[in-house]
Every structure is written in C-alpha cells, then in structure tokens.
Amino acid sequence: MTGLDAERDRVVEVCIERVEGDGAGARLSTLVDPCERAGGAAEVHGIAAEALVGAPPFARIAEDVRTLLSGAIVVAHAASWDVRFLGAEFARAGMAFDLPHWLDTLVLARRAFAFHSYSLDALCGELSIPRGRAHRADSDVLALRAVFGRCLEVLEPASARDLWEVRVGQRCARPAIVDACREAATRACAVILTYRPARRAPQRLEMVLVDVLADLDPPRVVGYLLPGRGRRTLRADRILRVEPTSLLPRR
Numbered sequence: 001m002t003g004l005d006a007e008r009d010r011v012v013e014v015c016i017e018r019v020e021g022d023g024a025g026a027r028l029s030t031l032v033d034p035c036e037r038a039g040g041a042a043e044v045h046g047i048a049a050e051a052l053v054g055a056p057p058f059a060r061i062a063e064d065v066r067t068l069l070s071g072a073i074v075v076a077h078a079a080s081w082d083v084r085f086l087g088a089e090f091a092r093a094g095m096a097f098d099l100p101h102w103l104d105t106l107v108l109a110r111r112a113f114a115f116h117s118y119s120l121d122a123l124c125g126e127l128s129i130p131r132g133r134a135h136r137a138d139s140d141v142l143a144l145r146a147v148f149g150r151c152l153e154v155l156e157p158a159s160a161r162d163l164w165e166v167r168v169g170q171r172c173a174r175p176a177i178v179d180a181c182r183e184a185a186t187r188a189c190a191v192i193l194t195y196r197p198a199r200r201a202p203q204r205l206e207m208v209l210v211d212v213l214a215d216l217d218p219p220r221v222v223g224y225l226l227p228g229r230g231r232r233t234l235r236a237d238r239i240l241r242v243e244p245t246s247l248l249p250r251r
Contacts (some may be wrong), residue, residue: 001040001041001081001085002034002037002039002040002041003037003040003041004038004081006084006085006087006088007088008037009034009035009037009040009041010032010034010035010037010040010058010089011032011058011085011086011087011089012032012034012038012040012045012047012052013030013031013032013045013047013136013137013212014029014032014033014058014061014065014137014199015027015028015029015030015137015140015141016028016029016065016069016141017141017145018068018072019145021025026049026067026068027028027055027070027090027139028061028064028065028244029137029138030055030056031047031051031052031055032052032055032056032057032058032061033052033053033054033056033057033095034052034057034058035057036170038052039052040196044135045135045136046133046135046136047136049240055077056113058089058092059092059093059094062089062090062093062095062205063095064096065083065086065165066090066097068214069099072101073101073102073160074099074101074102074103074217075102075103075104075105075148076102076103076104076105076144077104077105077106077120077140077142077144078104078106079102079103079104079106080104082102083099083102086099088100101164103160103163103164104150105144105147105148105151106118106147107166108151108155108166109123109147109151109161109241111155111166111191111196111238112150112155112196112202113126113127113154113201114196114199114200114201114202118146120134120140120143120147121134121227123143123147124143124146124147126189127147129143129145129146129150130142130143130146131143131148132236134193154202154240155240156240156241159178162174163210170222171217171218171235171237172218172237173218173219173235173236173239174236174237177233177236177240178214178219178236180211180242181212181236181242182212182214184209184242185209185210185211185212185221185222188208188209188210189208189209189244189245190206190207190208190226190245191206191207191208191209191242191243191244191245192204192205192206192207192241192242192243192245193205193207193221193234193239193241193242193243193246194239194241194243195234195238195239196238196239196240197238198238202240205225205229205232205234206225206226206245207223207224207225207226207232207247208223208224208226208229209221209222209223210222210223210224211223212236218235218236218237219235219236220233220234220235220236221233221234221235221236221239222234
C-alpha cells in the first residue's frame with residue numbers, strides 16, 4: 001500500500017494464491033497503479049512511482065480478485081489490514097465486497113509459538129523459513145504459506161472453524177474445547193491438556209478436571225494436576241487440545 005490509511009492510501013501490489021489440496025491453483029500477482037500517491041511508502045516496500053507506470057488500476061483486476069476469493073478461506077498476516085484495504089478498493093471500483101471471516105497467521109502464531117515478536121520477518125527467522133523480499137506481495141505470500149503450515153502442525157485443527165475461533169486478543173475460547181472440558185469434569189476423569197501460557201511454550205498437563213466456570217470471560221477450567229494433585233485454574237482460551245488418558249476415572 002502507499003500507506004496505512006485505507007481511506008486515503010491505495011494498493012500498489014497484489015498477490016493472491018488459491019490453494020486447493022496440497023498445491024496451488026489459480027494465482028494473481030501484479031503491481032497496481034494507485035492513480036494517486038504513487039511512490040508512497042516506497043521506503044518500506046521499494047516500489048517507486050516509476051515502477052507503477054503501465055500497471056493496471058485496481059478496478060481492472062477487481063473481478064479477478066473477487067473470483068479468486070469467492071468461496072475461499074482467506075489467510076493473511078495481520079489480515080485486518082488486507083481486508084480493510086480490499087474493501088476500500090472494491091468500494092472505489094463500485095463493486096460489492098463482503099468478507100466476514102478470515103484467518104490471521106499473526107493471531108495463530110501467537111497461540112502456537114512462544115516468541116518475542118510475531119512479525120512475518122521475525123517468524124521466518126525463528127522458524128528457519130526463507131524470507132525473500134520483505135514487504136513485497138509475492139514473497140510475503142510465500143512466507144505466509146510456510147508460516148501457516150507450521151501453525152497447523154502445532155494447533156492441529158479439525159476444521160477451519162477451529163482456527164477462526166483462535167482469537168487471542170478477543171479472549172475467545174473454542175466451544176469444542178469448553179465442551180470437552182465440561183464432559184471430562186462431569187465424568188471426573190483424567191485428561192491431558194495442551195496449555196499455552198502467555199509468552200511461554202505449550203505445556204502438556206495431566207489433570208483431573210472438576211469444574212468449568214463458563215460464566216467467566218473467558219471461561220476457566222478447574223482441576224488437579226497429576227500426580228501431585230496441585231489445584232490449577234486455567235483459561236479455556238489458552239487450551240489447545242484435550243486428550244484422554246489411559247487412567248480410570250477418579251472416585
């Protein structure tokens with residue numbers, strides 16, 4: 001973009017890959033003539049005004065962009081920026097654009113990993129992912145796909161909904177996790193929880209659950225650690241997985 005104000009600034013480069021199965025399908029990668037403010041933020045992405053001469057305006061590629069996004073689950077890093085700017089560009093082109101849900105690798109990485117920074121540059125460094133040209137759309141998408149893959153390895157989602165429900169800043173507990181904890185508490189049985197404290201690596205905790213405080217925000221899960229039986233109260237939004245153990249229910 002030429003800057004960070006979606007009302008005033010414009011898109012200058014787009015890269016979208018539609019991934020189906022294990023491979024990429026259709027792809028769009030192009031510079032975009034912003035029609036105004038060309039050369040803005042060139043110190044960040046390196047796209048000078050002269051590089052945009054002859055590039056299509058967004059209105060010319062808008063239908064291709066909408067086709068690529070149609071029916072897809074959109075994944076981006078700091079995704080709210082992408083959604084905001086796409087919405088502004090579609091509005092200028094006089095086209096409808098509605099994207100109520102998307103997946104954000106910035107949010108997913110904060111849940112999956114314990115790093116000091118979660119910028120795309122920092123994540124690539126921590127995860128040994130080739131970075132390419134920082135702040136250019138094509139290399140950002142390539143890095144994004146690799147980061148997303150590593151997040152999936154850690155979070156082990158059963159569906160895209162599992163990932164949409166990982167919203168760290170909103171303190172949102174995944175309903176499936178709360179239900180699994182409530183069932184374990186009802187049976188008073190031992191389970192293994194994968195728990196991700198703030199700024200720390202995930203922990204595997206063997207516990208007997210006794211209660212789920214669903215009236216709190218976020219819900220709290222109460223139980224006893226095994227084998228020492230120390231009492232713990234955990235935030236449900238930080239529980240990644242609930243797994244059964246071979247132990248019999250406690251009496």
